[in-house]
Amino acid sequence: MVSPVFKDLANAIRFLSIDSVQKANSGHPGLPMGMADVATVLFKYYLRFNPKNPDWINRDRFILSAGHGSMLLYSLLYLTGYKSISIEDIQNFRQLNSICAGHPEYEKNSGIETTTGPLGQGLSNAVGMAIAEEIMKKRFGSSLINHKTYVIASDGDFMEGISHEAMSLAGHLKLKNLIVFFDNNKISIDGSTSLAISDNYKKRFESYGWSFQEVNGHNEKQISKAIKKSLNSKKPNLISCKTIIGYGSPNKSGKASSHGAPLGEEEIKLVRKKLKWEYKPFEIPNEIMKEWRKIGERGNHEEKKWNKIYIKKNNKIKRELDRTVSGKLPDNFNKIINVQKNKFFNLKPVVASRQSSADVLEEITKNLPELIGGSADLSGSNNTKTKNSKILKPSNLGGNYIHYGVREHGMAGIMNGMSLHGGVIPYGGTFLIFSDYCKPSLRLSALMGLKVIYIFSHDSIGLGEDGPTHQPIEHLVHLRAIPNLNVFRPADTIETLECWEIALKSSTNPSVIALSRQKIPFITQTLNQKNMCSLGGYEIKKTNSNPEITLIASGSEVQIAIDASKKLQNYNINSKVVSMPCQELFEKQTKDYREKIIEKDSKKISIEASSIFGWEKYVGAEGSSLGLKSFGKSAPAKKLYEDFNLTSDSVIKIAKKMLGK
Ligand SMILES: Cc1ncc(C[n+]2csc(CCOP(=O)(O)OP(=O)(O)O)c2C)c(N)n1
Numbered sequence: 055m056v057s058p059v060f061k062d063l064a065n066a067i068r069f070l071s072i073d074s075v076q077k078a079n080s081g082h083p084g085l086p087m088g089m090a091d092v093a094t095v096l097f098k099y100y101l102r103f104n105p106k107n108p109d110w111i112n113r114d115r116f117i118l119s120a121g122h123g124s125m126l127l128y129s130l131l132y133l134t135g136y137k138s139i140s141i142e143d144i145q146n147f148r149q150l151n152s153i154c155a156g157h158p159e160y161e162k163n164s165g166i167e168t169t170t171g172p173l174g175q176g177l178s179n180a181v182g183m184a185i186a187e188e189i190m191k192k193r194f195g196s197s198l199i200n201h202k203t204y205v206i207a208s209d210g211d212f213m214e215g216i217s218h219e220a221m222s223l224a225g226h227l228k229l230k231n232l233i234v235f236f237d238n239n240k241i242s243i244d245g246s247t248s249l250a251i252s253d254n255y256k257k258r259f260e261s262y263g264w265s266f267q268e269v270n271g272h273n274e275k276q277i278s279k280a281i282k283k284s285l286n287s288k289k290p291n292l293i294s295c296k297t298i299i300g301y302g303s304p305n306k307s308g309k310a311s312s313h314g315a316p317l318g319e320e321e322i323k324l325v326r327k328k329l330k331w332e333y334k335p336f337e338i339p340n341e342i343m344k345e346w347r348k349i350g351e352r353g354n355h356e357e358k359k360w361n362k363i364y365i366k367k368n369n370k371i372k373r374e375l376d377r378t379v380s381g382k383l384p385d386n387f388n389k390i391i392n393v394q395k396n397k398f399f400n401l402k403p404v405v406a407s408r409q410s411s412a413d414v415l416e417e418i419t420k421n422l423p424e425l426i427g428g429s430a431d432l433s434g435s436n437n438t439k440t441k442n443s444k445i446l447k448p449s450n451l452g453g454n455y456i457h458y459g460v461r462e463h464g465m466a467g468i469m470n471g472m473s474l475h476g477g478v479i480p481y482g483g484t485f486l487i488f489s490d491y492c493k494p495s496l497r498l499s500a501l502m503g504l505k506v507i508y509i510f511s512h513d514s515i516g517l518g519e520d521g522p523t524h525q526p527i528e529h530l531v532h533l534r535a536i537p538n539l540n541v542f543r544p545a546d547t548i549e550t551l552e553c554w555e556i557a558l559k560s561s562t563n564p565s566v567i568a569l570s571r572q573k574i575p576f577i578t579q580t581l582n583q584k585n586m587c588s589l590g591g592y593e594i595k596k597t598n599s600n601p602e603i604t605l606i607a608s609g610s611e612v613q614i615a616i617d618a619s620k621k622l623q624n625y626n627i628n629s630k631v632v633s634m635p636c637q638e639l640f641e642k643q644t645k646d647y648r649e650k651i652i653e654k655d656s657k658k659i660s661i662e663a664s665s666i667f668g669w670e671k672y673v674g675a676e677g678s679s680l681g682l683k684s685f686g687k688s689a690p691a692k693k694l695y696e697d698f699n700l701t702s703d704s705v706i707k708i709a710k711k712m713l714g715k
Pocket of ligand 1 (some may be wrong): 084085120122171172173174208209210211214237239241242243299313
């Protein structure tokens with residue numbers, strides 16, 4: 055073979071993709087065939103990456119937001135020499151435990167930067183990565199942090215609402231290091247995109263404050279020129295690449311039929327003929343392979359150059375960069391928590407838990423520069439902003455607080471991107487009711503195992519007069535049903551501090567901290583150096599060693615349990631009160647511990663101002679759950695608690711009935 059030309063490199067991606075989809079008998083060949091040229095230009099000339107050290111902190115990020123085209127990404131990683139993906143993995147596309155899963159699944163140090171598939175998510179992740187890059191550049195200097203974030207996004211990505219939220223914020227913040235390639239092939243699953251959309255993309259993106267260019271997505275020079283221009287832009291960049299889905303397929307190119315099904319043996323033969331590819335499935339000729347590996351090698355030199363700059367930095371910068379990138383908390387973190395715990399125990403504040411969270415954050419934000427807060431336009435309600443918060447804005451992208459605007463979904467997707475970038479820990483707030491608006495991204499935080507902290511205030515009917523549209527009912531249940539997510543509902547300031555401590559120390563899962571709008575009493579009985587919330591549930595008090603009733607409650611309802619326990623003594627009923635701030639952590643305790651805490655042989659009552667769904671696992675068939683079975687109502691909180699029988703008197707009535715007294 056004569057030395058390979060550009061099209062040979064791109065065709066290597068095309069054939070790895072169509073052959074693996076064919077072998078798996080499922081997958082999406084259309085996108086890799088259509089975008090192979092754009093990806094080849096990007097990787098060949100521009101992308102700074104090192105297959106030998108995929109997680110190098112100053113690498114350019116490459117996000118395949120249109121995750122259904124996963125074979126494009128796997129082909130690129132294999133061809134450029136990432137250890138994470140071998141030819142066997144490619145041949146095992148979509149098979150059990152293969153890294154080449156149906157849609158890209160984030161894995162540390164693999165080159166797969168994020169999990170995509172749900173359209174629009176990757177775009178929002180990329181915005182988060184571009185924000186994190188700017189923050190770290192301000193902290194550590196532009197000689198250490200100066201990378202780009204590139205994205206491939208499809209029609210579907212831009213139809214999704216989250217793309218509006220994330221791109222609008224990116225335009226507002228002038229994230230100039232963000233470069234998005236739009237696979238503008240005008241085809242989606244149902245057929246032509248004209249069935250469903252007639253947006254003027256140029257006007258749309260320009261109105262967000264983005265720069266817009268359009269190129270022929272199969273023309274190497276045009277693509278390259280557009281990228282070059284983007285490198286010096288003062289705005290985020292969208293390059294609309296006019297492409298043909300299924301490029302090279304005589305009968306299926308330009309048609310929805312190439313989107314999401316194998317092309318078929320006969321058609322693949324025709325593609326081989328048309329693109330003059332004489333090689334067997336999964337065979338990449340040496341010359342082409344060598345050329346791709348050379349492209350991969352380039353990043354190794356880039357990283358070596360970067361290392362020389364890093365070495366010359368002073369120890370303090372190096373230590374801080376290493377610490378934050380590795381996700382380690384400062385050495386004095388435990389001390390900060392303990393000092394706060396003592397202080398709160400002495401003060402015994404009677405405040406809303408959202409205020410407790412503010413008090414906790416006041417101290418933590420002083421000491422954790424990597425903590426990047428924000429809220430979806432509810433800063434004053436979520437109490438996420440502290441005296442140490444500096445607003446991140448176009449003129450100062452080094453801030454530590456983001457006004458996300460009323461963009462909950464965007465906020466969650468962006469926080470995922472920030473966490474994936476590394477070096478920062480995102481937390482963001484909204485009302486618990488609007489966790490619904492965060493949900494698709496929140497689920498991905500959990501699926502990817504990211505340290506993202508969701509602050510959801512106004513966590514029950516206790517928010518009062520705003521009424522049923524704002525009162526969460528089923529939300530805790532929804533959230534508790536998500537695997538690998540800790541859902542905390544602290545009962546006072548000490549518990550709030552402990553929940554924050556756990557969330558900040560959890561490096562393989564996100565956390566939700568649900569907080570009350572209304573004031574709640576201080577319930578911690580003894581000062582414990584141990585983090586009691588880390589047990590998930592623990593004893594608050596019991597009136598003798600053999601309680602007949604165990605009252606299990608969370609958050610603002612723990613006080614109802616304590617009151618009821620006191621009153622039950624008047625009826626000669628001994629009881630125990632358990633605070634259950636985190637069911638997920640309780641489930642992780644030993645059987646002995648769990649049975650001891652919920653007093654296996656006692657009758658059990660749960661109290662939580664939320665759907666009672668799920669509490670039966672603790673109260674058992676003979677137990678009872680106080681909660682809500684309907685939507686809330688608009689009224690002052692106290693009236694609502696009475697109206698929904700969430701009172702100590704109701705508890706007593708039920709307890710007496712249970713015991714036949
Ligand atoms: C949130 C979400 N909704 C629906 C889908 C299912 N789906 C996968 S690809 C796609 C649209 C395909 O059109 P386009 O984005 O233009 O991709 P192309 O056909 O050009 O590859 C849809 C609806 C999805 N992956 N994510």
